[in-house]
Amino acid sequence: MANVAVIGAQWGDEGKGKIVDWLAERADMVVRFQGGHNAGHTLVVGENVYKLSLLPSGIVRGTPSVIGNGVVLDPWALKAEVEKLGAQGVAISPETLVVADTCPLILPFHRDLDGLREDASGAGKIGTTRRGIGPAYEDKVGRRAIRVCDLAHLDDLGPQLDRLTAHHDALRAGFGEPPIDREALLAELRDIAGFVLSFAQPAWRLLNEARSRGRRILFEGAQGVLLDIDHGTYPFVTSSNTVSGTASAGTGIGPSGVGFVLGIAKAYTTRVGSGPFPTELEDETGTRLGERGHEFGTVTGRKRRCGWFDAVLVRQSAAVGGITGIALTKIDVLDGFEEVKICTGYRLRGETLDYFPAHAADQALVEPVYEAMPGWSESTAGARSWAELPAQAIKYVRRIEELIRCPVALLSTSPEREDTILVRDPFAD
Numbered sequence: 001m002a003n004v005a006v007i008g009a010q011w012g013d014e015g016k017g018k019i020v021d022w023l024a025e026r027a028d029m030v031v032r033f034q035g036g037h038n039a040g041h042t043l044v045v046g047e048n049v050y051k052l053s054l055l056p057s058g059i060v061r062g063t064p065s066v067i068g069n070g071v072v073l074d075p076w077a078l079k080a081e082v083e084k085l086g087a088q089g090v091a092i093s094p095e096t097l098v099v100a101d102t103c104p105l106i107l108p109f110h111r112d113l114d115g116l117r118e119d120a121s122g123a124g125k126i127g128t129t130r131r132g133i134g135p136a137y138e139d140k141v142g143r144r145a146i147r148v149c150d151l152a153h154l155d156d157l158g159p160q161l162d163r164l165t166a167h168h169d170a171l172r173a174g175f176g177e178p179p180i181d182r183e184a185l186l187a188e189l190r191d192i193a194g195f196v197l198s199f200a201q202p203a204w205r206l207l208n209e210a211r212s213r214g215r216r217i218l219f220e221g222a223q224g225v226l227l228d229i230d231h232g233t234y235p236f237v238t239s240s241n242t243v244s245g246t247a248s249a250g251t252g253i254g255p256s257g258v259g260f261v262l263g264i265a266k267a268y269t270t271r272v273g274s275g276p277f278p279t280e281l282e283d284e285t286g287t288r289l290g291e292r293g294h295e296f297g298t299v300t301g302r303k304r305r306c307g308w309f310d311a312v313l314v315r316q317s318a319a320v321g322g323i324t325g326i327a328l329t330k331i332d333v334l335d336g337f338e339e340v341k342i343c344t345g346y347r348l349r350g351e352t353l354d355y356f357p358a359h360a361a362d363q364a365l366v367e368p369v370y371e372a373m374p375g376w377s378e379s380t381a382g383a384r385s386w387a388e389l390p391a392q393a394i395k396y397v398r399r400i401e402e403l404i405r406c407p408v409a410l411l412s413t414s415p416e417r418e419d420t421i422l423v424r425d426p427f428a429d
């Protein structure tokens with residue numbers, strides 16, 4: 001019996017939400033382990049569309065959900081999302097949602113700083129979601145953070161708050177911003193504390209108890225391996241580790257508790273925000289991919305950059321992310337293309353590379369080497385079995401498996417929950 005970790009194998013937005021929601025039917029618990037409300041996970045169930053940023057995607061099915069310690073938590077974003085989902089008929093209570101009492105908080109000045117830095121960076125900006133994710137992780141690692149458990153002791157924050165505000169006041173002064181209003185901050189925290197604390201628990205205990213009772217745990221990653229702080233396209237990355245190892249550190253379950261690692265990859269590539277993207281298509285084909293795939297950011301509404309499938313990058317993600325099998329999504333977006341291309345290597349200063357180099361300048365310079373395949377005119381949209389797929393689409397999937405050296409376990413053919421083909425059950429491994 002395996003637990004399953006779902007991680008993005010590209011630059012995010014691969015369809016993790018859809019796949020987690022689908023797999024949640026087989027899981028006893030769904031757990032987020034990193035990132036924050038920079039994520040935007042879309043679930044389509046019949047007529048209903050749910051967009052989740054902080055809440056684990058199992059919540060829509062009513063599968064008990066946990067926000068693990070590796071997540072940076074904006075209390076006001078949590079409240080707004082719980083209310084939004086409530087208005088869509090998804091009731092969320094301490095029975096169905098647990099928040100780790102060790103989650104560091106994202107506070108209003110983190111969001112300010114994220115925006116101030118982006119605005120000051122001009123062309124060099126990262127294109128963050130401006131949610132305060134980076135600054136909040138900096139404070140966690142800098143041992144200055146206020147955590148969920150501190151909300152129960154707001155009157156004793158004294159020296160801890162001194163350290164935090166001293167650090168931020170200096171940064172704010174550099175941007176010409178006024179110092180933090182401590183009393184106003186404390187008042188806001190007092191206001192929200194009860195709400196957050198109603199969900200707070202030592203989540204590691206709950207998870208380890210569930211594990212010892214043989215419960216199936218589904219770990220839900222946010223972002224993707226190419227946005228990982230260590231393994232991604234640094235500095236154009238997010239501020240957490242997005243690889244499967246974080247499913248352990250970000251929840252308090254040992255690494256042996258994470259079994260099958262399901263990497264989610266689109267049948268092509270997208271990226272939102274700045275940074276290198278070797279197979280990016282700034283032509284009609286790229287526009288067509290974006291239009292067919294409705295490639296607009298879930299969180300910020302920004303247009304996503306589009307390009308062909310990059311097998312070099314996904315092979316690298318599979319290796320560093322410890323991916324056991326791939327869920328290939330959005331194959332239907334390629335329906336009707338006369339020809340489809342896959343990047344199989346790079347050319348850099350006259351040399352051929354079979355990996356993505358580390359240096360940002362090299363990453364920006366590499367030229368993709370493509371393999372072209374005939375496309376398919378038939379529709380894959382809504383296919384629910386392998387037998388419904390056109391022969392040429394199957395060849396495309398098989399070629400991707402070969403190039404990335406990883407089998408396809410699931411195939412997704414539309415946004416709708418049930419339009420999913422199971423090739424190999426991750427929970428059965």
Ligand code: GDP
Pocket residue numbers: 008012013014015016017018039040041042043044293298329330331332333412413414415416
């Ligand atoms: P996530 O961040 O990885 O959860 O992905 P997003 O939800 O940000 O973006 C994926 C988008 O593609 C969403 O709008 C999904 O509804 C949609 N989607 C997911 N799987 C498929 C698929 O197989 N085909 C199509 N056409 N759309 C899909």
Ligand code: IMO
Pocket residue numbers: 008011012013014038039040041126127128129130131132133134221222223224227236237238239272273274298
């Ligand atoms: P999901 O979970 C796509 C990108 C931002 C930016 C960089 C840093 O929906 O796949 P941050 O706000 O994290 O400091 O921004 O990371 N980014 C994402 N791109 N999908 C996401 O999440 C993302 N979360 C962050 O666009 O380039």
Ligand code: MG
Pocket residue numbers: 012013014039040041042298
């Ligand atoms: Mg997304």
